[in-house]
Amino acid sequence: MVEATGLFSKLWLVPALPLAGALFNCLLGRQVSNFVVSIVACGSIGLAAALSLLLFNSFLKLPVEQRHIELCMYNWIPSGDFSAPIDLLLDPLSMVMITMVSGVSFLIHVYSVGYMSRDESFARYFFYLNLFVFFMLLLVLAGNFLVLYIGWEGVGTCSYLLISFLYHKQSAARAGLKAFVVTRFGDFFFVLGIMLVFVQFKSIYFGEVFPRAHEVLTPVMATWVALLIFGGAVGKSAQVPLHTWLPDAMEAPTPVSALIHAATMVTAGVYLVARCYPIFQLSPTAMSTVAVIGLLTAVISATIALVNNDIKRILAYSTVSQLGHMFIGLGVGAPAAAIFHLLTHAFAKALLFLGAGAVIHALHEEMDIRRMGALKGHIPATFWTFLVGALAMAGIPGLAGFFSKDAILEASFTNGGVLLWLIMVVTAGFTAFYCFRLFFNAFLGEKRWDPHVEEVHHPAPVMTIPLMLLAVLAAVGGYMGVPHALGGADRISSFLAPVFPPAHHTDGVSSSRLLGIVLMAVSSLSALGGISLAYFFYVMPGNREIPERLRQTFSGVYDALSNGWYFDKVYQVVFVDRFMGAANFFWQAVDTSVLDMTVRGLAGLILGGGEIVPRLQTGLVRWYALFMVAGAVVIMGYLYIF
Amino acid sequence: MEITFPAVNIDSTVPQLIVALFAILALLVEVFSRSSRMVFATCLVGLHIALLRSLMQWGRGIPYESSLLAVDGYTTFFNVLFILIAMITLAISLSYVENTRVDGGKYYPLVLFATLGMMLLVSSMDLLMMFLSLELLSISMYMLVGSQRDKWVSTEAAIKYILTGAFASGFLLFGIALVYGATGTISFSKMESILGGLTGGVPPMLQIGIALMMVGLGFKIAMVPFHMWAPDVYEGAPTPITGLLSTGSKIAVVALILRLFSNPFIQVSSQWVGILWVLAVLSMTLGNVAALLQKNVKRMLAYSSIAHVGYLLVAFITLSTRGMEAILLYSAFYAVMGLAAFGCIASLTRAGGSTTAGEGERLKAEDYTSLGYTQPVQAAILSICLLSLAGIPLTAGFIGKLYLFGAAVNAGFVGLAVIAVLNSAVSLYYYLGLMLRMYALPGRFAPAEEPVGSLFGKLVLLVLGVTIIALGIYPTPLIGAVKGAVTALSAL
Amino acid sequence: MLAADQYLMVGVVLFGIGVIGFLTRRNVVVLLMCIELMINGAGLAFVSFCRQTGSLEGQVFVLFAMVIASVEIAVGLSIVLLVFRNRATLDVDEMEVLKW
């Protein structure tokens, strides 16, 4: 481990700048004009992005063995043998992450300036957004588990705040609550994981835990630790069975969905697992669990996306399924590929969301793809950029998504087996289909707009320019990891290699070039198939009723899909209702009845005595005398007996 | 056979004599100058002289053996206490007597006679002396209770008191007779030696005798089940006299019981400790429970004083030095609290003695609503008394209870102590309840009301209130005195 | 002649009559008389004990007891007068304003 020197000692500025921006907008945002607010917000993030690029630059200059820089700010929680300092860790993984996070969030900030321009709580929005970026950067820069947890909870909180940003909408409030509580459920396991790590290692530093993992942990313990941490990841990255919050989270303003629920926060789970990879490695059980969960998620959400009609929800489900792909990548031992996919997906999906935002914006908050169409002519910039994004997402050769996805596919073929690979190929086809179903419905075909839309809003340049930049990234982003199969150097995985112990994982070095190429061809074909099917259904005239007929014939399946496989309903019945029932029971029956009644009863008894006892006091002298005599007799009797 | 008249050391009994003298003097003053203020002055002067005289004996009790009177530290302690009680009673009576048209000329001397009775009772060393002084005390109390001649409740209280009282003293007398018969003597000291030498079982005659004496004495201290008279008489009697009843006469009898039961009868304590245990519990519980919902404040305090007798008994049955100290301490405290409390009620009386609210005496609890804002002084003092009676810390009552329960715990009567503390928890309800009522925030249109009570009376009350707090914070001096008195008692 | 304890018996009986009378009769004056009976019963007991123990204290006691009794009766009667003036009744059961 290397002490931070030179430029690296300024590392803390990367998260600090967004924080500063956030504080400014929090304290003064209501006083200053929107312009100042946006300058401060975007400026702070921009500086952070620039700084991280500089860091990247000088980081690449370092020799590989020195690419592990820690910067300890101060000791946060010292208690006996436990101590959790605030320390930042810069290694290839976090380097890549901060660059991506700061860059993407800068673009989205700029976009938001245009998108939110008419919102009255402009400052509040940018306060939340900057705060989110701060926590996200802290998360990826964390040097120990607890700091990571700060960022982890922080981004969750900001996501909650931003989802329920439109506070007057009950649905938004509900979605925010749901998002927070569901992810908190995952965090519960994460906390346990952290404590278990401490109990095992007597330390929570990444620098001390991971190197010693293989000697400290017994296989069983390793499984426990890994699974607990993975629990956190499942919650945050919306994996089955905790995926239900993400689609609802689309209540948030679209840029927020782009930033938090596509590019950055939801990928934190992937980052976490990648970060803890040395522990996961020790437990095949954990690895296969990760893979299986990922696969389930990928398939389920992809299928749901096939039939959904809400433009943002389609993208949300697609996000979930892509995250599933990343977890598969991790599960089959290709963490670098997973991170690679994380990056490309971030670009592409951010692009798609922003494009969707532009569409929604254009059609006056219209979200249903059935009431769109023929936008090509109206908002060309959006059209072209969206096309790039869709292609990249579908994994058309040459674009970013292609390389990363195929890296994972290849790894899963070699380590996971043919069946896994097949399912993923089919899923890739689904992906291509729903992406272009969305695309065609929105931009091509005839107008199906809502009558009240007489003319479309044209996005301001602050909105289109980020789109274009992202489009470029989505297009060329893949070339950081051209596989060896295609004669590339796969720089990304070699760059990340020091983070992931060179155990038995085989991304990059595939068994043979031929096999690699074959696999790519097949997956590309399935993608093209999906696209052409979508084209056949939604663009070629006269075929629009085919999907209708399909829907009638397979109505059962359709309902299942359109209801998201009934997850929400089941949860409502099984958990929420039960919980409320129990709570009511304990309150009514136990607290106010049993416990309270005992007290009331006691008081009543005593006060009742207060009513009765004085009644002996009849006011009659002879009665009193009688009492005295009785008393005398009793006493004499007592003395006589004892 | 010849009668030997015991030599009486005049010097040692001067305080008592002074009190007697001035009582008579006061009567004469009343005859010649018809002003009750003169009588009042005479009595007060007399009491002051007596106080000085007995303070001169303070500490050094004259150690001398008489079959009639013992004059020792114990007596002196109580003499001082009783004289103080008498003074306070007079002080709080002054405005009350004038407001309620009581015949002060008879009233003040009677208070002195009662005091004399108490003093003699404490120092009496044989059953005869005891009986006589007890009767002196009781009879003057009978008359005092009835002294508010134009109020029926006062008269009814008097008749009830005298009927039940005389009935009780009948029991007492017969008990004395039986004890005398069983032991053949009426002198405590002889009796002690005889009972000490008692071989074999206790003769039934003695048992019955003790039982009957317990009836008689229990009546005077209003111990359950001989308490029935107390609430009625307390309610009917003129308020300062209620104070005297609940403090002076009760404490005097308690002091006597201490002397009698912890010296001669200690020999047969196995006989009566058990029953006293039961009676203590009964007194505490019944007193507190009955006080809970009382609408009449005087009556409420009457029940609470029954409960306090229970507390005293708790310490008494430990029969330990610690217990004795606790009892003396607590009776001193209780004297201050009780007098102050009834003093406040008395000083809230308006001229023209009808008993409806606002006009005349404040008796019903409703009359006390928001009193803290209309009559701040009395309300404040009364609250201090209530807190002290409830045994809230930093008041005398807490220290007293601490000693009482401490004695019980020390002697192993933990169960009894637990019952006692639970009782005082219950008692909080009515003490604090009254207090809460007194400070209930007045409504927007609370009727204005000018303060009542003479300045002199308020000053006295103020002194009492301060004393309660002072003793609660720094009781050490009093504790020293108490220890001296108890050593004197056990030295016999 | 009679043995001492027979006097005692008479005393006890007197006392008992007094008690029962007090409990059963309603006229205030009669109640006072009953008390007188009780006290005299006690006195008789005293005297008889003197005979047994041969000491004189008992006798002295009796004399004092008589005096006390008469004083009590005197005070009692004065209060009874007061009652009668107020309420024109001697029935003890009608004196129950103070209760509970």
Add this chain to the structure above:
Amino acid sequence: MSRGVLQYAPTCPERKAKEMDIAHWPVLSILILLPAIGAGLIFLIPWTEEFFPRVLALLVAGVNLLLSLALFRAFNPASGGMQFAERRDWIPDLGAGYSLGVDGISLFMVLITTFMVFLALLSSWGEVERRPGLFSGFILLMEAGLLGIFLSLDLLLFYVFWEIMLVPMYFLIGLWGLENRRYATIKLIIYTMGGSLLMLVAILSLYFLHHAQTGTYTFDIVQLYETSVPAYALLPMGFAFFVAFAVKSPLVPFHTWLPDAHAEAPISGAVDITGLLIKTGAYAFLRFFLPLFPDFSASYAPLVVVLALLANLYGALIATVQNDIKRLIAYSSVSHVGLIILGIFVLNLQGIEGAILMMVSIALSSGALFIIVGMLHKRSRTKDISQMGGVWRDMPLMGGFFMFFTLASVGIPGLCNFVGEFLIFLGAFRVNVIYGVAASFVVVLTAAYLLWMFWRVMFGPAPERARTWYDLSFMETVTLTLPAILVVLIGVYPKILLDRIEPSASALLVRAEKKLALNQNGSGLAQKEMLKKQTVIVMSQSPERSEGEAKQ
């Protein structure tokens, strides 16, 4: 650093110079007396204008706050012993002394008390319509009593303050309470008085027990710590103490007085004070129960822990379905208190430090929440959540504060509650995994009920009458900003507290362990276990210590 023994007078010569400024005058007595005197003045002087007594009260509270800050500055963090100790005889006949002292545990109780009292007076400034002067008098009285509890080193003195607290509390609820106040006051008395009077008996028996063993009568806890309680007396005595403290804390099932007390006390200030009042229970567990009855704590710790866990989850569960916002927060503090007690009775360093931090944090976060509810009540005249909703539209500033403190209570890292919570979880977890799991699960419930409450109050469509609910005034903003700053400070830099708490906490544990070792011959399997745990803790002090011993 010196541990185990309590030494009066601050150690560490190199800090002497710094301490000279206040160390040589009885700062603790002044802390207690000042508010008492202030209250006395307010009660005794017949004020014509309600304004003056309130200003006086505010002044006194402010001075006290500054004084306690000076105390904090002069406090020697390195020593685990009692500092600024004062000892005089009070009732020599009983051996009761007037002895005060402050250590790392009580220091922060004192600070939070003075702070919250000041805040309570600020917040109730515009809120009390009737007799505000009298009100602030009672608040000052409470402050005196609270500080007395936290500072007294003499069992009798402690009991005196403990009892006396009830009176102002009773009046605050009884005089200014809402329609149901009578019932609330009765409950308050039945519970707290019943409990603490039983404790009085236990105190007395301990006192005589100590005399029987050593021949000296004393209430000085430092000496009473040495008393070894025989087995037959252990259960009843320990139980009496336990009940008294558990009622104050309040621990389920002795908690039902709290929701009423909170709900019926209309003035947020009063409620804050209640919030402080219930800290005395937990504090007493630390200061008196643990060192006095370590063997009781050891043998019954599992039971207590289970009870605490129960309280923790039960409170959260019931808070979920409350419609009265005050009751909701009251139940949430029942849940938090369960956590605190858990931290205390897992009997290790993290647990205890966490518990202390938690006490401070709850006082801040819940206190602020109560203040906000009070402000809301002042405008909306209702505590019924269903009457509210959409408040954010008209009161965005208050909404922001409300959100902030809600998140603090939810336990977001970076805000105060998280640190305490996490340490408690950790302490529980390393004693027994099940404890840790059960305790940690509350984070989900807390989030659920608090954010749901927030949703129902602040989000959604606003009622029409809400138009009249003006946003925070300047005074109110200040009132809320002060705790907000502390919440962040403690959340971000808890080291300030932990450094000072640690020596005292470990001294506490070491003492308990020592006494336990003495009573070991009295045997009892649980005690042996406990001893093992203790050694774990004490070993865990030394940094050079190989892992593995903490493997459960």
